[in-house]
Every structure is written in structure tokens, then in C-alpha cells.
Amino acid sequence: MKVKIDPDLCTACELCVEAVPDVFEMSDDVAVVKVSTVPSDLEDDVRDAADSCPAEAIIVEE
Numbered sequence: 887m888k889v890k891i892d893p894d895l896c897t898a899c900e901l902c903v904e905a906v907p908d909v910f911e912m913s914d915d916v917a918v919v920k921v922s923t924v925p926s927d928l929e930d931d932v933r934d935a936a937d938s939c940p941a942e943a944i945i946v947e948e
């Protein structure tokens with residue numbers, strides 16, 4: 887599974903970074919994805935983070 891963040895939508899609330907720090911990190915005041923592929927044991931956490939993103943900026947590619 888892959889995931890990306892739309893930098894034009896991200897409001898830098900940091901929710902995703904707090905929820906899944908092994909996948910998301912802050913960079914230049916937006917959240918970015920730090921892995922090329924989501925580790926399988928973190929896929930559910932990433933889906934939850936995408937559902938919880940208030941800006942709907944997290945795009946999951948199954």
C-alpha cells in the first residue's frame with residue numbers, strides 16, 4: 887500500500903504525524919510521507935489517519 891499527502895490541502899495540524907510517526911513527518915510546515923511503501927503492520931493505522939485527517943489531504947493507494 888502507498889500513501890501520499892496533498893500539500894495544497896494539508897493544514898499542518900500534525901494529527902497524522904502524532905498517530906503514525908513511522909510513516910508521516912512534518913517538513914516545511916506540511917506533513918509528508920517518509921516511506922515509499924507503507925509497512926503492512928501500519929496499513930490500518932494509515933487508513934485511520936486518512937479517515938481522521940480534517941483536511942482530507944491523505945490519499946491512500948491500495
Ligand code: SF4
Pocket residue numbers: 891895896897898899900901902903916917938939940941942943944
Ligand atoms: S492530518 Fe491531514 S491536515 Fe493534519 S498534518 Fe496530517 S495531512 Fe496535514
